[in-house]
Amino acid sequence: MAVRPRLPLLAALACLVGLVVAGVLALAVPGAHERDAAMLHGFLALDRPSVHRAIWFLAHLCDTLPYAFAGVLCIALALARRRGWRALAVACLLAVTGVTTQLLKHALARPHLEHWLPEQVATSSWPSGHSTAAMTLALCAILVAPPALRAAAAMLGGAFAVGVGYAVLVLGWHYPSDVLGGFLVAGLWASLAVAVLHRVEAPEPASRPVWEPLAGLAVGAGVVAAVVLGVRADTVALYTSERTTFAVGALTIALLALILVTTVSAASTRGTPQAR
Numbered sequence: 001m002a003v004r005p006r007l008p009l010l011a012a013l014a015c016l017v018g019l020v021v022a023g024v025l026a027l028a029v030p031g032a033h034e035r036d037a038a039m040l041h042g043f044l045a046l047d048r049p050s051v052h053r054a055i056w057f058l059a060h061l062c063d064t065l066p067y068a069f070a071g072v073l074c075i076a077l078a079l080a081r082r083r084g085w086r087a088l089a090v091a092c093l094l095a096v097t098g099v100t101t102q103l104l105k106h107a108l109a110r111p112h113l114e115h116w117l118p119e120q121v122a123t124s125s126w127p128s129g130h131s132t133a134a135m136t137l138a139l140c141a142i143l144v145a146p147p148a149l150r151a152a153a154a155m156l157g158g159a160f161a162v163g164v165g166y167a168v169l170v171l172g173w174h175y176p177s178d179v180l181g182g183f184l185v186a187g188l189w190a191s192l193a194v195a196v197l198h199r200v201e202a203p204e205p206a207s208r209p210v211w212e213p214l215a216g217l218a219v220g221a222g223v224v225a226a227v228v229l230g231v232r233a234d235t236v237a238l239y240t241s242e243r244t245t246f247a248v249g250a251l252t253i254a255l256l257a258l259i260l261v262t263t264v265s266a267a268s269t270r271g272t273p274q275a276r
Contacts, residue, residue, distance in 0.1 A: 042250075044118060047172075093139070105129070127181025127182040131178065133164075138154075161183065176253060
């Protein structure tokens with residue numbers, strides 16, 4: 001059963017709408033910003049000496065050099081599989097997602113301080129560049145992975161993006177809405193890239209169910225959360241029950257990552273492109 005060719009365009013439209021809504025809520029609605037700050041407060045409380053170095057390392061995996069290196073690996077894999085159009089798509093995604101994020105950061109920069117927070121976020125923080133980079137790499141990995149490994153790429157890439165998103169929050173670099181905005185920028189451009197691939201690339205056979213990333217990503221997100229917390233399961237449950245706003249933010253980030261990697265995986269695996 002093939003996914004309709006319109007799926008990537010519908011996904012891109014949904015990402016664009018989500019990006020606009022997230023931006024308006026984060027930057028123009030005081031009540032929404034207060035909830036955003038409350039979510040951030042819950043993440044900040046997770047930073048402790050026992051896990052700080054690991055969190056810092058995870059966040060910096062999406063600095064410029066590691067990001068470029070991982071992107072080159074994705075391009076090399078696509079070329080090794082003789083998928084030149086996918087290699088070109090990855091190269092474009094690596095550049096355009098970052099440029100989009102930086103343009104939005106500078107265009108929408110404004111003070112959004114909360115004096116009761118122990119750390120203040122920079123004025124130009126929406127959307128998060130590190131979160132954009134993490135989700136971009138995750139979606140590029142899905143695009144270049146062989147069909148038999150695409151579900152695994154979605155699982156690992158989604159967990160990686162969620163981990164980086166959580167890490168920048170624990171370190172106090174961004175608000176949760178910044179992470180959501182970064183994910184949506186990557187999802188928007190990746191969906192458009194898949195739509196183009198449907199037109200220019202010969203089809204690939206689908207060999208594994210596209211729903212497989214669901215369970216895997218859920219497990220991966222749970223592992224990331226456990227590492228960040230660095231405590232026992234009963235303590236995790238107590239922490240989230242006492243900070244319901246934090247729990248909502250954490251689940252929203254994980255759910256958006258799940259939707260994006262599953263949609264791109266489905267469109268890439270089950271697409272019906274037209275060869276030219």
